[in-house]
Amino acid sequence: MKRKGISISTVLMIMLVGTVVAVLLSAMLLFYGSYQRMMVQNSVTNSIRTVNQVSITVNDYLRETDKIMGIIQEALEDGEENREEFFDVFLRIRPDVIAVSTYDEAGDLLHCYSTRGEVRAALKENLSFQKDRIGEYAEGYISAPHVVTLFEGAYPWAVTIITPIEGGERERWAALDISCTNISSYINDIGIGSRGYCFLMDMAGNIVYHPQQQLLYSSLKQENTERIAELTDGSLVENNTIYAVQGLQNDRWKVVGVSFVQESISESLLEMGRILVLSGILILLAAMLVAAALSRALSRPIRELASQMEAFERNAEEFTYTPDGRAREVLVLSESFSHMVLRLQDLMERVRDEQINLRKTELKALQAQINPHFLYNTLDSISWMCEQGRNKEAVRMVNALARLFRISISRGHELIPVRSELQHAESYLQIQSYRYRNQFTYSFEADERCLDYLCNKITLQPIIENAIYHGINGLVEDGRILVTVREDGEDIVMTVEDNGSGMDAAQIEAVMNKERSDHAGIGIKNVNDRLKIYFGPAYGITIDSVPDEGTRVVIRMPKVREERENAQE
């Protein structure tokens, strides 16, 4: 069954789902915004804290190195006697120190203490102490990372710390080459978030130590050192990268923490999104359940009500309905419908009854009517008989007329015994046979068993009248009319046969469907109508007729024992 419009449950479902989705989305967006801000803030704080920790450690290391530098200075100022022994021990306890070397005023190498090998003979380039930079060394100096070029066959990377010597004889400078192994142990394992890291750079933008230094050297990775060099202490969020910077005590280096907004935050957001989606699904499921319950409580009874209404539309008379519904609104609707059905059926019945009564009243009025032509023709005949002194015949005629009218009236009953109906027919035939001067004969064949059943009054008379007027009248030979009554199962069948001129189909049609044109008395149509009104469509009159041979009218009615009219009212 195709219908227009949207069902209530669909509307409910759409509204619920729509609302839930809208709420979830806006909640997600709101959450996302504040969560992201919060997470960035957290990451920044975390970065700064980590960088501070690292800077504290590196500061300690630098302080320690300063102290060592002081000790070395003292040792150097002491003169040259015990130096070998001192440096032997010193280099063993500090394996991260690659070499300690001393230089004269001009910057030429005087001594070099190291465990890494002999100083090469022709020292053309010395990256640990560059003569052309001697001016920068006065206040203490820390170099950018470089390889130590003092030895043959070994080029370790180091940072050189240079300090002037006050009381030496020829020696003016001491240079300490330190590898980054100690610093690396402080920095390598520092993680910020899952991919963040720390590195150490100097103010000029040279990277002093980076956990992935070789990747940088191999150009596999870049660090935006120029940008970072501009940063003061604090943090910067740029392109999803968080930089946290903290200067160190020596004012030459700074610790830089690099972490990534994306990873830490987007992962948490993903997690959060997952939770939201999950709860969204739960809410959606709940909404669907609610929608289903609502549709069960509301829309299904309403739909059922609608189909009941359709059924009522199709067959109003035999429709029965019991109100049903869980929701009050539906229940009220359903009860109203139930009331309406009962009331409509009541009204329909009343209308039908009223119609039947109207017809009956009409019929009664018709029955009560006396065909004036018939009456004065009959009275004419009687007076004529009296004039001729045929008193006996006149008496019989008057008796027949009296019986005819008595039965016609029958104290207002519609149904009379078959016996009376036959008397009525006989009286009528008697009168008519006088009037038609014995142009026809008539006979009755009645089954005795039928006589006590009831039948509509004035059933036979209009048919006999039709037989006389249309069949017998004008017939040259003798006419015959046979009236029979017999039973046929549960029915009673009466027939009226004549041997008159018969009727063609058009005439039969006219007789069965037209009221009498003279508006007097009862026609065959009326008889048929009455039978059908009283007993139903299965009963009534059928006419068989062969022109020039005769007509046979069959009247079928049920066996009725008591007055039905009374029972109905």
Place this chain on the structure above:
Amino acid sequence: MRRNRKNTILAAVLLIALLLSGCRTASAGGQHRIWFVVKSTETEFWKSVFAGANAARAEYNVELVLVGPETEEDYEAQNRMIAQASEEGAEAIVFSAISYTENAAAIDAAARAGIKIVVIDSDVDSDLVDVRIGTDNIQAGRMTGAAVLDTDADTISVGIVNFALGSRNGQEREQGLREVLESDPRVQGIVTVNVAATQEAGKDGALQLLAAHPEIDTLVGLNEPLAVGTGLAVAENGLTGRVRVVGFDTNVQCVDMMREGVFSALIAQNPYAMGYLGVEYAFSLLEGKTAGSSEWVDTSTTIVTPENMFTPEGQKALFPFG
């Protein structure tokens, strides 16, 4: 109604499935097993490659097996290692071919077994290689040529000490080198000797060349041991200053000899990058993040001369950190 409920359940199931699949991709794990089959485990070049590979191993959390034959000529040992990798469940092989032709079948077999193949440094004659990473050897050969020509001399006579003919790298380097040399009118002659890739063989080869062609004033050693061997041949025979040496690849010995004036130029490749990128590409191939490509991934090459060797860039190119 019935249909509605069915749809509801279907939608819920779909959503949950989606969610679960999301979780699964997020938590996909397990270490990838990558084999690293190279030409040698001895030279500084390959140690640097391994350092790079190990850096990437730590970064990408993969299981790495590093192997190589004892000599740089033993391609059969390499083929055995490839087969072994296949047996032991390697998901990717990072490979450097000793022989362009002789290693091809083994690599084809491994690739057909579903192993991702990443070639570094030296190519192999296989269509099934997913990624190739390394020096553009012809271009590097041209750079070597330019270094040879970077002199005031009126005439130049070049002796080339190259390694096995079967190696594609050596041939390409020489091709690029000769291309540049032959275009310069000062170049009087170019002779090549092919020797095994060891210092001794390199030294012997250089001495042979010098004996047979006394006019030679410039020697070129086309890989690390040959560069050292050539340098030693010159240094130990008092030819420093008379015969210039240009070396392909570097190590500490080369640097020392450069400081002593033996080498006039060194062509520094980027072995650390090869190792690192080899593992990185293998990883992203296994993760499905990159598709295979026939393009070479070029790693940078630097010319180091006595003038720039101790500049920051020279230091970074010459000396591994740490």
